[in-house]
Amino acid sequence: MNYLLQTILENEYAFVPAPNVFEAMQYLRKNRKISALLVDLDFHPQQGWDLIEHIKSSKLYRVPVIVLTTDNNEILRQKCYEFEVDEIFFKPFNPVDLIAAIKSMMTVTMAESW
Numbered sequence: 001m002n003y004l005l006q007t008i009l010e011n012e013y014a015f016v017p018a019p020n021v022f023e024a025m026q027y028l029r030k031n032r033k034i035s036a037l038l039v040d041l042d043f044h045p046q047q048g049w050d051l052i053e054h055i056k057s058s059k060l061y062r063v064p065v066i067v068l069t070t071d072n073n074e075i076l077r078q079k080c081y082e083f084e085v086d087e088i089f090f091k092p093f094n095p096v097d098l099i100a101a102i103k104s105m106m107t108v109t110m111a112e113s114w
Helices: 002-009 021-030 045-057 074-082 095-112
Strands: 037-040 065-069 087-090
Touching: 002 095, 021 045, 037 045, 045 065, 065 095, 074 087, 087 095
Parallel strands: 037 065, 065 087
Antiparallel strands: none
16 A cells, blocks of 8 residues: 555655554654654554544644545444544445645645745
């Protein structure tokens, strides 16, 4: 999945994969200018939810969260709603839609920072 994301995002964004939640949090602490956080829940789902919960409950981070998953069910949708996930993409997804979502989130984030 990281290779696919790198390939589709590299022309417009710097994609930084994190092999685990700890490294993702370390990166976020050091780099406040993140356009979006993509969380693949198919790998270590509990860690992914822990990361999302931390990001969304903390006032330190104002970064949009995009969930990637193959698990298309109502329980997951409800959990995403409760955790205030900004977008959900079910695999396989259209890369053009992902790029459009990131651009839209960046526009909103930039407008809110004014």
